[in-house]
Amino acid sequence: MTGLARNQSARSGDYLEGMLNDYVGGKAKLKAHKSTSARLVTALTCLQFAFAVYATFLLYYMSPSIDLRTKPDFAWATKIAQQWKDFIIPPHILNHYQVSSSLVGAEIQPITPSNVCEQEKIDFMQKKSNDAQMIKLKTELYKELLDFQSKSIGTETLAQLMAMKSKWDLKGPNRPKITVILNHFKRKTLCAQLDTLLEQTLPFHHVWVLSFGSPNELSLKRIVDSYNDSRISFISSSYDFKYYGRFQMALQTEADLVYILDDDMIPGKKMLQILSHVAGTEKYKNAVLGSIGRILPFRQKDFTFPSYRKFRSKEAGLYLPDPAYDITLDKIVQVDFLSSSWFLSAELVKTLFIETPFTFSTGEDLHLSYQLQKYRNAGSFVLPVDPNDKETWGDSEHRLAYVSETTVIFKDIVQVRDDQWWKALSTGYITQWAAMYPQKIDALFYAHSVDEVKALAPLLEKFRSTVGKKAYIAVSGGNYCACEDAATALKWPQLVCKERRFKIFDLAVGALSGVSNSEVVVLQGVYSSMKGLIKIHNPRVVITVADIDPNVKKALKMATETNLNATTLVLLPRPSIPKVLWMADLRTTALPNWNRMRISINIITQNRVHSLTRLLKSLSDAYYLGDEVPISFNMDSKVDEATIRLVSSFEWPHGPKTLKRRIIQGGLIRAVSESWYPSSDDDFGVLLEDDIEVSPYYYLWIKYALLAYHYDPQVSLPELSSISLYTPRLVEVVKERPKWNPTEFFKKIHPNTPYFHQLPCSWGAVFFPKQWREFYVYMNMRFTEDAKKNPVQIPRSRTNGWQASWKKFLIDMMYLRGYVTLYPNFPNQASFSTNHMEPGAHISAKDNVLKHDKSDFEVPLLKEDFRNFLPGGKLPPASRLPSLNLFNQPVSLKGLKAAGAKLGQDVIGCNNATEIVMVDHQTGLPSRCAKF
Incomplete structure (x- = not known):
């Protein structure tokens, strides 16, 4: 590639040049002499040979392949030439040559910087602006x-x-x-x-x-x-x-x-x-x-x-x-x-x-x-x-x-x-x-292929079209996903790949890797670029498909974890993406909590294998957004063989499966209340009896509601203790059980507005960890074999006579402390769960036939995106949701607490006008009275 040369003090080339010049001059003179003999011819021939040898050495010296770190010494070559010269050339010619060459040598002077240096001329003054x-x-x-x-x-x-x-x-x-x-x-x-x-x-x-x-x-x-x-x-x-x-x-x-x-x-x-x-x-x-x-x-x-x-x-x-x-x-x-x-x-x-x-x-x-x-x-x-x-x-x-x-x-x-x-x-x-003005955006999407761009497109467009939301997309670039191809897939002009405006980022990962198939190159390219983009734009979430290349997934995970501003990586299964467009309607402050919750499914079953099969199929057909969702089967001692075979062979791809079987028959109260206990404040339990069936959208409803009303730092709603999947058609606690239609009841607000209700749901609901710990302690303190000895008697409530119901204790606690459940409200009371009211070990067939009309309990399941029915296409702010008391009467949340305080039958005595019981949410134990 390069030639390397050191300084040279020996001027061999100049010496040779003088030698040749002198020889030519001598040759002319010799022609004038008449006494030239054959010896002269021989001498000239030998001298030419000596010069050829010397020139060979000289060319070797000038070769760029030689290491010239030290100055070469060619005195040995000069000596050989001199010996040949003395032997061949006559004395008078030699004397002439020596004189001539000494004159040439006297003219050669060492080169110094002063001889060769030039100076750059700057014939102008430094420019000074007068603008x-x-x-x-x-x-x-x-x-x-x-x-x-x-x-x-x-x-x-x-x-x-x-x-x-x-x-x-x-x-x-x-x-x-x-x-x-x-x-x-x-x-x-x-x-x-x-x-x-x-x-x-x-x-x-x-x-x-x-x-x-x-x-x-x-x-x-x-x-x-x-x-x-x-x-x-x-x-x-x-x-x-x-x-x-x-x-x-x-x-x-x-x-x-x-x-x-x-x-x-x-x-x-x-x-x-x-x-x-x-x-x-x-x-x-x-x-x-x-x-x-x-x-x-x-x-x-x-x-x-x-x-x-x-x-x-x-x-x-x-x-x-x-x-x-x-x-x-x-x-x-x-x-x-x-x-x-x-x-x-x-x-x-x-x-x-x-x-x-x-x-x-x-x-x-x-x-x-x-x-x-x-x-x-x-x-x-x-x-x-x-x-x-x-x-x-x-x-x-x-x-x-x-x-x-x-x-x-x-x-x-x-x-x-x-x-x-x-x-x-x-x-x-x-x-x-970028350092001086750190950006804040809601979402940064990443796609490694054009197909992934197409899969993410609906959610990206929803973010970009939502007022107050900001979202960009990064693509791998190169052979993986060229920016122009991504723009075409998004129906954007290809000009977006050239204009200097934030919208789409081409990471050029394909160009970086070239022909390499190494996973390291891809991981390094995606990680290093996304780390910088995340630091510049501070997205609340980075969104990509769940089945993305494992190396890319690892790179994205590393990049999001390095951001000090808490960016969350969201991995969405492709079929779920069009179903979670409500994600763009969440407050920006709620988005980072996307992965924080852990929702587990807890099934209570015994001997209704047909019912259980139907429930498991409906659970398997639901959308889970790539979350890990553990499932547990809780069986009493009299569980039948068919049920055991079914739960043992059931495959659950969304998380771990746990089987629990009691040695001694416990009954419905123990079967339900002991089916789940939270392991942390982010652990939520879905309780389902085996005659329940769920909608494909049930998990999306739970996730959306939790993010909107529980995980949004701007929302304070300590009264919310559970989220129902079911919409009741009856006023359950009144003796007459009158029919009730929430769509009609709330039509002046919006016919499909969700609402808070003081009644917990036993036909499909997710329960909150803090209140469930509280319920455990409360039921332990209040459980009696004889229901009439229970000190809590809610005025005009038929729950006072319930004996074998865990729900009775939960109703009492919620009434005394002002807790509520969030209920869905859709046309024809379509819900995320329904109760088929099938006979089993805990509800006799006879009782089912005589006392329950299935049409009062079975409701249609939602089979389409529920977002279309919500007011404005999204969940309303918590402050705008109506609240009902136990008897389906509109009462404010503060009014519900006042009613519980007035009853004055909680486990510790408080001021009946202004105080209710507060608990330690880590243990569930009552700790003090507090004003509301």
């Missing part, structure tokens, strides 16, 4: 940036930086080895750079001067040779490796640190000392340091990002330092990328080549900073200077850098660089704008 508006905009933005960084990460002056403890010591034994890489093409600054490097207060280890495709290669080589310093090497190639070549060379250094300089940078004599000291501090050891940097564009009022070259725009970003606007750096500043010089550990250089660059034609500066942050969590910093000491400046002649900066104005180059930085920001690069 008052731009000066104001730029200085304001710089002040905002500095204030933010001072508060967030802390910034130091040069004196403070040099006072920090560093692992590198200028005078001690732990002095760093620094390789300086100078990249040159046409500019005439090499001598100025070498001169200042040779005078550094901290000496360098090596200097590599690179010349790739330069028309000035020979003059650059002569300059390097003129310094005659074994530490300075010249490396050249006819091929132009452009901007990445110098970093490729940096990979080969054995030094501790690398200082890469453009040809427009002439550092002060203290720069190596300053840079190495800062790089050795704990705070900046994982950073790339420089003297010039850029702040990338900020978002505009129209939510787009401008070009970094947009004129007269504050949002276009900053160039630091910028003498044109009198912006100098007195404190260290973190930037989005560095320009013209980079100082970093040799280890960090490798990071530049993890991903294929967006383009090789430009932008290595941004790519380095982007990759360092993405894979090493490393920042890019511009060091401050001492304005009174030019030796502390990284660019002692800033006009050179200014020329370089202003030359990048060609439209095609600007467009490429705009595309590059936008690509970086779209794949998780946390720019200074």
Whole structure:
């Protein structure tokens, strides 16, 4: 790839040239002599042979494959040639040759820098802007940036930086080895750079001067040779490796640190000392340091990002330092990328080549900073200077850098660089704008294939069309899911993949992996990009399909767990996605709790295998949203063989299955009350007798209601103790059992508004953990074999005479303490569960026939999305839900508590007018009286 040459003191070529010239002159003279003999011919022939041998050695010496770390000595070849010459050439010819060659040697002088160095002419003054508006905009933005960084990460002056403890010591034994890489093409600054490097207060280890495709290669080589310093090497190639070549060379250094300089940078004599000291501090050891940097564009009022070259725009970003606007750096500043010089550990250089660059034609500066942050969590910093000491400046002649900066104005180059930085920001690069203005969105979707985009599309569109909600989508890109294909699947114009506006993010994972099939590449690409995007946008949830590639799932899980702002990963089965559009209607504060709840199914069964089979089929056909849902079967001692065989063979793919069988017959009270006990405050129990059947949407109703009314931090509803799946058709506690239709009852509000009711449901409901612990203790304190001895007698309630019912105790507790159940309310009393009222061990067939009309209890099951029936297509705010007392009469929640306090029959005595019993929710034990 490259040719390497050291300084050469031996001028063998010049010596040979003089030798040949003299020989030609001698030959002409010899022709004039008449006494020439055959011996002359022989001598000439031998001399030609000697010259051929010498030339062969010379070509071997000039070969680029030779290691030239030490200066070669070809005296042995010269001696051989001399011996041949003495033997063959006559004395008078030899004398003439020696005189002639000595004259040539006297004319050869050693090459020194003064002979070959040229100086770059700068025939203009540093530009100073007289645009008052731009000066104001730029200085304001710089002040905002500095204030933010001072508060967030802390910034130091040069004196403070040099006072920090560093692992590198200028005078001690732990002095760093620094390789300086100078990249040159046409500019005439090499001598100025070498001169200042040779005078550094901290000496360098090596200097590599690179010349790739330069028309000035020979003059650059002569300059390097003129310094005659074994530490300075010249490396050249006819091929132009452009901007990445110098970093490729940096990979080969054995030094501790690398200082890469453009040809427009002439550092002060203290720069190596300053840079190495800062790089050795704990705070900046994982950073790339420089003297010039850029702040990338900020978002505009129209939510787009401008070009970094947009004129007269504050949002276009900053160039630091910028003498044109009198912006100098007195404190260290973190930037989005560095320009013209980079100082970093040799280890960090490798990071530049993890991903294929967006383009090789430009932008290595941004790519380095982007990759360092993405894979090493490393920042890019511009060091401050001492304005009174030019030796502390990284660019002692800033006009050179200014020329370089202003030359990048060609439209095609600007467009490429705009595309590059936008690509970086779209794949998780946390720019200074992103750090200063962290975003907050509701959902970030991720799709690894076009099919996944199509599956997620309904929910994504629901989020984007819901007022107050904000959602974007990230796609894998490349061969997995090209952005344009994703846009087409979403029925968006393909232009969204190019415009600088947040909507869709192409992670280019396919481009990163190339032909590799390694799972590591995919995991790394998705994780590193999504980690950055999550940190920038702070989504409440990241949503993807449940059957996504396991490596991608792992990457998403890791990325969400690293966010300190609690982002939740939601994995949705594809068939469930169109059924959970209500997710977009939840408050933003409720979304992070999506995975927090644990809902278990607890079935009470004994000898109704036909009924149980029907229940299990309905449970299997329901939508579970990818949640883990444990199921338990609770059987009394007289369970029949068919039931045992059924529950043993039943396969439940949504979670663990547990079988529990009593040794001694316990009856319905024990069978139900002991079927479930919460393990935490996020553990909820669905209790189902085997003659119940559920709707496919029952779990969605539970999840939606819990998130809306229990897990929303903005909702305070301690009175809610359970959620019913069933809508009753009778007023159950009144002796006459009158029929009741909630749709008709609430038609003035909304015919299908859900409502709170003081009556618990035993025909399909989910019970809350705190109140269930409380119920356990209450029933233990109040259970009597003789129902008439129960001290709680609710006025006009037929529950006072119930004996073998667990529900009676729960009704009493809810009445005394003002608890309620949430009930659904849909047309024709369609519900999420129904009771088939089939005879069994606990309800005799005779009683069923005489006292129960099945039409009063059996209700139709909801077979379509219930969201369509809700007021406004979503659950109303909790404050707008009506509440009913035990007798189906409208009473406020406070009124319900007042009625319980007035009865005054709880386990401890309280003020009957203003207080009710409060309990310790960890144990369920009553603790005190509290005002309501």
